Amino acid sequence: MSSHPSSSALALDIVLLRTFLSVVDLRGFAAAADRLALTPSAVSGHIKRLEESLGTRLLQRTTRQLDMTPAGETLYTYARNILDLEQEVRARLRGESSAGRLVIGASEDFAGTWLAQVLQVFRRGHPGIAIELRVGITTELLRQQAEGELDVVFGKRCARIEDDSELLWEEPLVWAFAEHTALPSDEPVPLSVFPEPCVYRESAINALAAADIDWRLAFESRSMAGCLAAAQAGFAVSPVAQSQLRHGLRAVDESEGLPPLATARFHAFTGKPTPMTRALVDAVREVGRRRRFASD
Template sequence: MSRPLDTALLHTFIAVADTRSFTAAGRRLHLSQSAVSAQVVRLEEQVGCALLVRNTRNVALTDHGDMLLGYARAMLNLSEEARSRLGTGDTYSGKLRIGVSEDFAGGWLADAIRRFSVARRGLLLDLTVDIGDHLFRRHANGDFDLVIGSRCAPLNHGVTLWREPLAWAFARHEPLPEGDVPLACFPDPCPFREAAVKALTLAGMPYRVACESPSATGVHTFARAGIAIAPLPRCMIDDELRELGAAEGLPELPDVEFVMLVDEDMAPAVEFAEMIFDEVHARMGTRATRHGRARPKPD
């Protein structure tokens, strides 16, 4: 009779699959890289096939690994649900109000929210996706317990998760449009739009807002179609877009700062913030900073 799959090994496998890195998975799980590797090997021995392809640059899922990933998530979710129904897990109450800017809402954040929700049975999560400046103002008014958003100008409060360049993004295979620079932007107030307009104005380059969309999908669509040029964080430039710059006559853009504001008096908000800190550190190897000072590493 075959042995049941070890849920601890499944946790490790999911962490590697999410981060595409043994080192990053180790940071998330507070394990050494060698321990993560050993657990993956044990899981591969249990299932009788290779789950990951490893090389010096990255980690990728095999076909079997991709298949197991869905089952692994379902199995762990069922395990948590069983604990919840049996009343053997920790119970939480109340609501956590989270605001996230459009440029941060995709990618790994959804999985982090899912894991946080599963681990805190009874806590209601209320998520709002909006433009960063709107969220920062609403947080100041008490509408949110935690906000993650982006700015091109420094904040004098909150925590900086990371910085990266703001870049000009355009269709990979389309010719550049002639005449005034056509922009694809989020509606005002938008830090990317403001930075792009300021840079073009200082460079004496005429521009026009050719396309406006409240969603990242819309802005990407206009840029991919070759209709307009979008100012975007470099991490949002996918395989269908190319980065433009000085070679195309465009001015340099400032860095984007991803910022988190947290209600320090609300325990669930602080707990979720810690998860975000660890996730950013696991994926990027950077530590968040608060008011220009490094956030101390946990003991």
């Protein structure tokens, strides 16, 4: 494959770019085919045509995984911007830029860490959409969605469950504690956790029980900020997703006697998807990809 295509070959077909983004975002040809209502062979053909037009390979494919090449990484960023601009132009020409409303439910860790970046991406194509945010525990938010109160829920789980949710990314859970403070080794592990039901709390207690380590409930709060403050003060250790670590906190490693935790899985629950909820989920996925979180 030539690395120096002619200038005429560099014309970018927006259909091919859309296919490329879908393959990368969904991490597979079959999933992209379902999203785009195409056959897997048609998706493969789109990628081949795009690579030929650019004169470079964009994807590295093996039997187990799909990764972008350095050229693919570069194209991904530009392609996302191109499609966002196309979407915005279409919306403005249809007079849709100032209409619409979404009611979103999100767990506090998602809202506190990811939401600002997500909204920045989302507003490029939907600058006039009004958004109402409700923050809470995933189980409660899903109940509200079932009652028709929420359009989409962004929540977390620590186990693989077959349902209609869409896995966005995975990241490790860690034990968060004060950055320059040693964890007490001669007493039960002091825990800072959410009230039940909470997947992080459940993961921590199960891990400690499996390792036969004594623990005590030292701090309980419905606020992630509260739990992290207790950890930052050296008052208690808190199980959190790795992305929640901030200045003043560190991840306690196994050398200090704490067992490994489960993996946190962030999901989108869209119920009855609409173009707006789909666009919002895509914005979340883009933000997760920028942080190099995978959804395998």
